[in-house]
Amino acid sequence: MEIIDGGVTAAQGFQAAGVYAGIKKKRKDMALVYSVVPAKGAGTFTTNVVKAAPVKWDIKVTKESPFVQAVVLNSGVANACTGAEGEINNERMAKAVADAISIPAQAVYTASTGVIGKQLPIETIVEGAKILATELKAGREAGAFAAEAIMTTDTYSKESAVSFIVDGIEVKLGGMAKGSGMIHPNMATMLGVVTTDLNISKELLQEALSADVKVSFNMISVDRDTSTNDSLLVLANGLAGNAEITEKNEAYNSFCKALNYVTTDLSKKMAADGEGATKLFEVQVTGAPSWEDASVISKSIITSNLVKTAIFGNDANWGRILCAMGYSGIDFDPEKVDLTIESADGTLKLVENGMATDYSEEFATKILSGNEVKAIADLKSGSATATAWGCDFSYDYVKINADYRS
Amino acid sequence: MEIIDGGVTAAQGFQAAGVYAGIKKKRKDMALVYSVVPAKGAGTFTTNVVKAAPVKWDIKVTKESPFVQAVVLNSGVANACTGAEGEINNERMAKAVADAISIPAQAVYTASTGVIGKQLPIETIVEGAKILATELKAGREAGAFAAEAIMTTDTYSKESAVSFIVDGIEVKLGGMAKGSGMIHPNMATMLGVVTTDLNISKELLQEALSADVKVSFNMISVDRDTSTNDSLLVLANGLAGNAEITEKNEAYNSFCKALNYVTTDLSKKMAADGEGATKLFEVQVTGAPSWEDASVISKSIITSNLVKTAIFGNDANWGRILCAMGYSGIDFDPEKVDLTIESADGTLKLVENGMATDYSEEFATKILSGNEVKAIADLKSGSATATAWGCDFSYDYVKINADYRS
Numbered sequence: 001m002e003i004i005d006g007g008v009t010a011a012q013g014f015q016a017a018g019v020y021a022g023i024k025k026k027r028k029d030m031a032l033v034y035s036v037v038p039a040k041g042a043g044t045f046t047t048n049v050v051k052a053a054p055v056k057w058d059i060k061v062t063k064e065s066p067f068v069q070a071v072v073l074n075s076g077v078a079n080a081c082t083g084a085e086g087e088i089n090n091e092r093m094a095k096a097v098a099d100a101i102s103i104p105a106q107a108v109y110t111a112s113t114g115v116i117g118k119q120l121p122i123e124t125i126v127e128g129a130k131i132l133a134t135e136l137k138a139g140r141e142a143g144a145f146a147a148e149a150i151m152t153t154d155t156y157s158k159e160s161a162v163s164f165i166v167d168g169i170e171v172k173l174g175g176m177a178k179g180s181g182m183i184h185p186n187m188a189t190m191l192g193v194v195t196t197d198l199n200i201s202k203e204l205l206q207e208a209l210s211a212d213v214k215v216s217f218n219m220i221s222v223d224r225d226t227s228t229n230d231s232l233l234v235l236a237n238g239l240a241g242n243a244e245i246t247e248k249n250e251a252y253n254s255f256c257k258a259l260n261y262v263t264t265d266l267s268k269k270m271a272a273d274g275e276g277a278t279k280l281f282e283v284q285v286t287g288a289p290s291w292e293d294a295s296v297i298s299k300s301i302i303t304s305n306l307v308k309t310a311i312f313g314n315d316a317n318w319g320r321i322l323c324a325m326g327y328s329g330i331d332f333d334p335e336k337v338d339l340t341i342e343s344a345d346g347t348l349k350l351v352e353n354g355m356a357t358d359y360s361e362e363f364a365t366k367i368l369s370g371n372e373v374k375a376i377a378d379l380k381s382g383s384a385t386a387t388a389w390g391c392d393f394s395y396d397y398v399k400i401n402a403d404y405r406s
Numbered sequence: 407m408e409i410i411d412g413g414v415t416a417a418q419g420f421q422a423a424g425v426y427a428g429i430k431k432k433r434k435d436m437a438l439v440y441s442v443v444p445a446k447g448a449g450t451f452t453t454n455v456v457k458a459a460p461v462k463w464d465i466k467v468t469k470e471s472p473f474v475q476a477v478v479l480n481s482g483v484a485n486a487c488t489g490a491e492g493e494i495n496n497e498r499m500a501k502a503v504a505d506a507i508s509i510p511a512q513a514v515y516t517a518s519t520g521v522i523g524k525q526l527p528i529e530t531i532v533e534g535a536k537i538l539a540t541e542l543k544a545g546r547e548a549g550a551f552a553a554e555a556i557m558t559t560d561t562y563s564k565e566s567a568v569s570f571i572v573d574g575i576e577v578k579l580g581g582m583a584k585g586s587g588m589i590h591p592n593m594a595t596m597l598g599v600v601t602t603d604l605n606i607s608k609e610l611l612q613e614a615l616s617a618d619v620k621v622s623f624n625m626i627s628v629d630r631d632t633s634t635n636d637s638l639l640v641l642a643n644g645l646a647g648n649a650e651i652t653e654k655n656e657a658y659n660s661f662c663k664a665l666n667y668v669t670t671d672l673s674k675k676m677a678a679d680g681e682g683a684t685k686l687f688e689v690q691v692t693g694a695p696s697w698e699d700a701s702v703i704s705k706s707i708i709t710s711n712l713v714k715t716a717i718f719g720n721d722a723n724w725g726r727i728l729c730a731m732g733y734s735g736i737d738f739d740p741e742k743v744d745l746t747i748e749s750a751d752g753t754l755k756l757v758e759n760g761m762a763t764d765y766s767e768e769f770a771t772k773i774l775s776g777n778e779v780k781a782i783a784d785l786k787s788g789s790a791t792a793t794a795w796g797c798d799f800s801y802d803y804v805k806i807n808a809d810y811r812s
Contacts, residue, residue: 050732050740081728083741083761116725117762181712223711224630225726226733305629305711306587306807313808319522320631322487326456327632334456335489355489356523394808395801401712402719402800 001258007159008033009143010174011197012239017135018145021128023076023114023121028149030125032097032132033071033193039237041068041109042206044213046230052080053090054110058231061109062206071109071193071233072097072129073150075178079112079120080228089120096126100133109233111191113152113178116228147176150191153275153400154180160265164258166251171198171240173258177232177266181222181275181401192217192232194262198255199238200245208256209234216263219295220389222274223397224303232263271389272372276396281311282374286385293330294379294386300328301375301388308393311373316341316364318350321375338378343370407664413565414439415549416580417603418645423541424551427534429482429520429527434555436531438503438538439477439599445643447474447515448612450619452636458486459496460516464637467515468612477515477599477639478503478535479556481584485518485526486634495526502532506539515639517597519558519584522634553582556597559681559806560586566671570664572657577604577646579664583638583672587628587681587807598623598638600668604661605644606651614662615640622669625701625794628680629803630709638669677795678778682802687717688780692791699736700785700792706734707781707794714799717779722747722770724756727781744784749776 009016013036023029043062045055061068072093079086090110098105112120136142147157161174175194200208213232238244245251272280283301288294301307304324310317318339326334339351345367349357367373415422419442429435449468451461467474478499485492496516504511518526542548553563567580581600606614619638644650651657678686689707694700707713710730716723724745732740745757751773755763773779 048729048732049734049737050728078725081725081740081757081760081762083759115723116729117757225710225712225729228725228729228732304631305803306631309804309807312804315809317521319484319487319634322456323454323522323631323634326454326634328455331455334487351487351523353489354487356487393804395804397711398715398718398799398801398804401715403721 001162001164004161004163006140006161006174007143007147007176008174008193008195009138010161011172011195013037013197013237014195015136015138016142016146017132018149019131019135022124023074029075030128030132031073031146031149032136033146034136035069035235035237037237038067038069039235040202040205041235042209043231043233044210046227048226048228050228052078052112052229053082053086054079054112055229055231057090058109061106065106067107068109068235069103069107070097073111073191074125075150075152076114077112077118077120078114078116078229080116082119085119089122092122093125096129100130111231113191113229150178154178155273158266158269160262162258162261164254166242166254169240169242173262175262175266177270179270180273192266194234196236197240198236199242200236204245204252205234205236208259212259212263216260216267220267220271221299221303222391268389271391274391275400276394277391278312278394279371279373279392281390281392284376284385284387286376287378287380287382288384289382291384291386294384296330297325297328298386298388300324302390305393311368312392312394314365314368316350316361316368332379332381336380340376341367343367343373345370407568407570410567410569412546412567412580413549413553413582414580414599414601415544416567417578417601419443419603419643420601421542421544422548422552423538424555425537425541428530429480435481436534436538437479437552437555438542439552440542441475441641441643443643444473444475445641446608446611447641448615449637449639450616452633454632454634456634458484458518458635459488459492460485460518461635461637463496464515467512471512473513474515474641475509475513476503479517479597480531481556481558482520483518483524483526484520484522484635486522488525491525495528498528499531502535506536517637519597519635556584560584561679564672564675566668568664568667570660572648572660575646575648579668581668581672583676585676586679598672600640602642603646604642605648606642610651610658611640611642614665618665618669622666622673626673626677627705627709627796674795677797680797681806682800683797684718684800685777685779685798687796687798690782690791690793692782693784693786693788694790695788697790697792700790702736703731703734704792704794706730708796711799718798718800720771720774722756722767722774738785738787742786746782747773749773749779751776
């Protein structure tokens with residue numbers, strides 16, 4: 001596997017566009033991803049009981065459509081809590097794109113992000129869909145425009161791509177995602193689109209995706225708020241020319257590895273760009289009896305406001321980490337726990353067998369001042385490991401969210 | 407039942423003291439509550455797997471001691487994650503008080519609050535215990551000193567008291583509590599002491615307390631971080647002179663009502679004084695199929711960072727409230743939900759059947775600007791109601807917690 005430059009247009013036969021349609025003020029606000037041939041589609045979606053109209057639509061498309069060929073996305077308005085009118089507007093958005101590029105509406109995934117409870121400015125969206133269709137292009141820049149158009153409070157766009165070999169044939173896989181607040185994915189994340197020219201059965205594509213999100217997008221959290229719009233969509237159009245993957249063989253494993261690189265890379269970029277974040281905070285729980293236990297404990301640490309504010313303050317207040325582990329709901333022996341922090345500036349063991357080591361506060365502060373900080377908690381009670389990604393908690397999170405709508 | 411001025415010294419035969427022992431810088435840091443006669447004791451404690459040394463001690467005292475007579479508390483150091491040395495220090499703290507006032511150590515509850523992971527400055531504590539014993543006094547001021555001495559980041563002390571009639575006899579019940587951060591009680595709260603001169607069996611005292619915390623302290627949250635030290639202790643010394651309550655009769659119900667007034671009052675004071683808080687935020691979920699469902703949904707709203715920052719910004723961003731309800735894990739029909747906000751400035755329905763009403767944003771902002779704001783979500787799917795209390799989320803929460811130890 002090789003890491004390459006690019007995003008949703010990295011794989012053969014994928015085009016994209018990102019334009020300003022008029023939903024937001026003077027910023028790109030609509031994106032389109034298009035496969036020149038019909039592709040297999042798979043998706044994972046929010047588990048929130050309150051599901052946005054595009055999420056309901058995409059679940060149906062994933063289940064019922066034999067193929068998909070486009071994904072249309074808008075930022076600014078989430079089309080959630082919008083009732084029957086919201087569903088009609090969503091279908092009009094899909095149909096506007098479908099008509100403009102002459103494919104069935106049922107082959108179009110939709111995704112919306114922004115304020116909850118407002119109706120889509122549907123006439124603006126319909127006009128935007130037409131512009132998108134005329135702007136569709138292959139190549140690096142078109143993918144970057146699309147990634148830019150789906151941003152909300154994000155401070156940079158998120159793209160990732162790799163190439164890998166299947167049966168001697170080069171396959172490419174790339175993706176884009178957005179997300180900065182209301183990030184605590186549960187099945188998928190805010191919005192993510194992954195494209196590949198791999199030839200694979202629809203069933204295995206969905207299976208690989210569902211398994212992957214558990215260890216990638218579902219392991220990040222910015223604010224413990226699971227969105228109403230979380231959607232991760234994958235399109236595989238087969239243009240690489242490999243024999244269709246229909247079983248879990250070596251080719252399937254190569255794909256899963258490539259998929260995991262791109263989804264983890266996008267996940268980490270999203271966590272690092274959490275609203276108000278000044279650093280990426282990675283938590284690894286090792287020596288656990290099971291992955292599930294390690295996963296719950298790592299997410300409990302990554303989501304604790306008290307841990308996150310201490311990380312923002314470069315304060316090695318490790319008691320808060322042990323406290324967050326303790327209320328996770330998982331049983332473990334606190335008097336066995338070792339805790340280590342590390343960053344580019346070094347590694348330091350703060351806790352051994354549940355009690356403070358004789359560490360230097362000064363060195364701890366230096367390590368925590370890095371822009372990628374990692375904490376490793378070893379339970380010494382098994383061999384399972386899980387990793388979660390989040391960010392610190394700064395004044396700016398409050399600033400951004402106290403007046404998001406104004 | 408009558409609301410009276412006072413705290414832990416309101417009931418007959420209870421004395422208290424609050425002194426500066428030298429743990430913190432120039433602020434009262436040790437407190438003692440004492441019953442002149444042996445009292446029945448009951449307690450509820452944190453469910454955090456990581457339990458502080460005083461919590462382990464108190465659980466044992468509650469289970470094994472036939473009576474209790476004193477509660478000694480310190481602020482500044484939590485005596486959590488301190489291993490065997492922490493347990494020895496805790497026992498020395500209990501014994502120092504016991505010796506100074508000539509009662510058995512097993513009749514002394516202990517409680518600590520402050521930084522996790524540091525050992526108690528035990529010689530200072532032992533000296534402080536002696537001073538406390540000489541300072542013990544009945545009356546209003548002594549109770550106020552004790553309440554002051556257990557504060558950490560609290561901006562004011564929390565006391566509450568009532569009197570009520572049992573079999574024609576006046577009984578008093580009062581309490582104190584502290585808590586501002588790491589507040590998401592699960593069985594009890596940070597530190598709370600309630601005293602009463604009621605005569606009641608130990609079993610019923612514990613039963614009343616355990617039932618009460620479910621709807622009082624366990625329904626508040628400041629930051630979703632369940633502490634390692636949560637303890638709520640009740641002492642009943644029988645000096646009112648009523649016949650011992652040994653069954654769930656009218657007298658028991660009067661006691662439960664009085665207890666609930668004091669615990670709810672202390673809980674609300676704690677929520678309103680949450681770290682960085684500018685207002686009390688109350689959430690009532692009505693029309694639920696069960697109290698449990700209503701309770702989970704109300705706590706999901708009260709703990710959402712996105713809801714709390716919107717409340718801080720006086721922004722009627724109701725989509726975040728519906729979102730937080732949706733990821734609570736409880737199933738409900740979002741398209742039936744009505745949502746109303748109210749404060750001293752008025753009442754306004756924002757959402758009807760899951761969609762925005764045609765409300766005035768200006769009036770909504772006015773209501774949200776109050777210092778006690780309430781949101782009522784009606785599921786219209788049953789008759790159960792639950793209420794939770796929290797606070798908004800301001801810059802100051804981050805400020806306080808980014809450099810708590812410095």
